Amino acid sequence: MHAIEKILAKNSGRDTVRTGEIVTAKVDFAEINDLYLQTVYSFYEMGGEKVWDRERCAFVFDHYAPCPDIKSASNHREMREFARKNDLRFHFDINCGVCHQVMPEAGVIYPGMIVVATDSHTTTHGAFGAMGTGCGATDMATILMTGELWFRVPEIIEIRLEGEAPAGVFPKDVILNVLGKIRADGAVYKAIDFTGSYVENLNVAGRMTVCNMAVEMGAKTAYMQPNRDVLDYVSARAVRPYEVQFTDPDFTYAESHVFDVSRMEPALACPSSVENVHPLSSVLAGVPVKIDQGYIGSCTGGREEDIAVAAKILKGRHIPEWTRLVVIPASAAVMQACMEKGYIQSLMAAGATISTPGCGACLGAHEGILAPGETCITSTNRNFPGRMGSTDARMYLASPATVAASMIEGRIADPRPYLD
Amino acid sequence: MNTRLTGKAIVVGDNIDTDQIYPGRFLAITDPVEIGSHCLCGVDEGIAAAFPKGGFVVAGRNFGCGSSREHAPIALLNMGASAVLADSFARIFFRNAVNLGLLPVVCRGIAQKVKPGQTLTLDLEAGTVTIGDTGEVLPCEKLGDQAMRILEAGGIKPLMRKRFGRE
Numbered sequence: 313m314h315a316i317e318k319i320l321a322k323n324s325g326r327d328t329v330r331t332g333e334i335v336t337a338k339v340d341f342a343e344i345n346d347l348y349l350q351t352v353y354s355f356y357e358m359g360g361e362k363v364w365d366r367e368r369c370a371f372v373f374d375h376y377a378p379c380p381d382i383k384s385a386s387n388h389r390e391m392r393e394f395a396r397k398n399d400l401r402f403h404f405d406i407n408c409g410v411c412h413q414v415m416p417e418a419g420v421i422y423p424g425m426i427v428v429a430t431d432s433h434t435t436t437h438g439a440f441g442a443m444g445t446g447c448g449a450t451d452m453a454t455i456l457m458t459g460e461l462w463f464r465v466p467e468i469i470e471i472r473l474e475g476e477a478p479a480g481v482f483p484k485d486v487i488l489n490v491l492g493k494i495r496a497d498g499a500v501y502k503a504i505d506f507t508g509s510y511v512e513n514l515n516v517a518g519r520m521t522v523c524n525m526a527v528e529m530g531a532k533t534a535y536m537q538p539n540r541d542v543l544d545y546v547s548a549r550a551v552r553p554y555e556v557q558f559t560d561p562d563f564t565y566a567e568s569h570v571f572d573v574s575r576m577e578p579a580l581a582c583p584s585s586v587e588n589v590h591p592l593s594s595v596l597a598g599v600p601v602k603i604d605q606g607y608i609g610s611c612t613g614g615r616e617e618d619i620a621v622a623a624k625i626l627k628g629r630h631i632p633e634w635t636r637l638v639v640i641p642a643s644a645a646v647m648q649a650c651m652e653k654g655y656i657q658s659l660m661a662a663g664a665t666i667s668t669p670g671c672g673a674c675l676g677a678h679e680g681i682l683a684p685g686e687t688c689i690t691s692t693n694r695n696f697p698g699r700m701g702s703t704d705a706r707m708y709l710a711s712p713a714t715v716a717a718s719m720i721e722g723r724i725a726d727p728r729p730y731l732d
Numbered sequence: 733m734n735t736r737l738t739g740k741a742i743v744v745g746d747n748i749d750t751d752q753i754y755p756g757r758f759l760a761i762t763d764p765v766e767i768g769s770h771c772l773c774g775v776d777e778g779i780a781a782a783f784p785k786g787g788f789v790v791a792g793r794n795f796g797c798g799s800s801r802e803h804a805p806i807a808l809l810n811m812g813a814s815a816v817l818a819d820s821f822a823r824i825f826f827r828n829a830v831n832l833g834l835l836p837v838v839c840r841g842i843a844q845k846v847k848p849g850q851t852l853t854l855d856l857e858a859g860t861v862t863i864g865d866t867g868e869v870l871p872c873e874k875l876g877d878q879a880m881r882i883l884e885a886g887g888i889k890p891l892m893r894k895r896f897g898r899e
């Protein structure tokens with residue numbers, strides 16, 4: 313069996329599971345973000361009274377942190393009331409950050425677990441050898457009532473990433489290169505196991521970026537076998553004992569795709585689809601793409617490593633007149649670390665606008681909305697029409713380094729000359 | 733449940749993600765009718781107001797990709813859609829739709845066959861979609877047992893109420 317199948321089997325009280333089977337599995341941790349007041353409504357509509365386990369579910373207020381309007385403030389208020397009434401052990405209010413960053417920081421994510429959240433980017437937690445998947449509000453309400461959810465045991469495909477990344481090629485570039493080949497629906501209903509020497513040597517932040525965007529290929533979940541970095545990270549934080557699962561040597565993948573990372577170059581997803589991926593060199597060979605706004609943040613590209621490389625590139629330089637750069641650290645802990653190391657100071661001196669840790673403008677809720685006709689280069693995860701504001705705005709997805717270099721030149725630019 | 737449905741169709745493209753079905757700027761809204769009034773406004777602002785009640789949304793591949801927001805099927809249902817007929821669906825959208833009683837039916841190639849405004853008949857038991865004007869019959873995939881169990885109960889909410897003895 314694959315490690316993911318072992319996780320599903322263990323949590324559904326079975327010895328084995330088969331692809332395509334429907335199993336009902338225990339959920340080890342459930343997270344509700346602040347877009348999903350419907351979860352509370354569905355919970356009561358279905359006759360829920362108390363959550364199944366006050367230690368294993370939490371709200372994270374990340375999409376509206378802090379609230380931009382009365383409606384979202386009222387939603388937060390109702391969610392806080394629910395959290396207090398159920399005496400939830402964990403609660404992440406507007407001072408914490410994006411759920412996929414604050415949950416690992418709080419130690420509620422660890423290898424071998426099932427985490428379900430009302431957010432599609434829950435695939436991120438494959439970085440830790442966990443099975444993470446997203447669901448809607450009403451599915452989440454059934455979890456809060458029962459502590460379990462039905463799953464179809466997915467086909468598992470291997471994406472093998474071999475070799476060392478050349479200078480200027482970051483984990484975001486790697487996953488964009490993969491996405492361009494596998495396409496936006498290449499892994500729908502399937503699980504992706506990222507393997508290969510690149511993954512074995514990748515740090516926690518890089519693993520999270522790669523697994524995060526598995527959902528942009530439609531994947532139900534992502535997986536990476538934990539390495540030393542992950543085990544060090546988790547052992548310092550985990551709130552309960554855990555068991556790392558391993559894939560049996562005789563396991564056969566439904567599909568295998570092999571990528572040579574050493575031959576990749578920086579990449580961009582061009583307007584207006586995640587699968588419209590082009591190498592940076594081909595974009596630079598065309599008409600210069602002028603930028604109105606740069607954006608560094610989110611569960612994809614707002615970690616300390618992301619802000620560090622942007623600060624390195626922008627230190628001692630300044631963004632051009634009539635442009636703006638919005639930087640939103642993924643969590644309060646990330647922001648603290650970036651302040652201690654001087655990254656935030658360098659970015660502010662370069663003209664960046666720093667905003668509250670959270671999802672920010674990634675999904676067009678607030679803090680950096682785009683006007684019609686504007687062009688944005690961003691370290692986030694989606695560029696569908698209207699994602700960050702107007703449907704007539706254009707968004708390019710790139711690594712934080714490419715965003716930073718582009719903000720020096722005011723047009724899409726190559727980060728490599730700035731990395732020496 | 734009614735397994736034979738007739739209604740008019742609108743047609744949209746590939747990779748219609750949840751931002752296009754229900755843009756982020758409306759996510760704080762909780763009133764279902766108001767949610768429905770913004771449906772598909774990321775594709776065209778005029779779709780929801782003109783949508784034929786009980787009609788079908790016909791789409792290409794990967795309908796409902798992107799965010800896990802349940803607002804997407806809530807919006808489609810409250811706009812008056814009874815089913816989405818598409819080449820393929822993103823999985824969270826598929827689950828959300830089934831849970832709320834919106835039919836997500838895989839019907840490969842349908843977006844190339846159907847013209848906006850045509851009347852379609854979906855026969856779930858036969859696994860067919862019939863185009864009214866031409867009489868052309870397109871095969872569609874039958875929904876799985878788990879999905880049918882939820883849909884026949886009227887959605888996940890009645891199912892859970894029954895399980896918890898709240899009926």
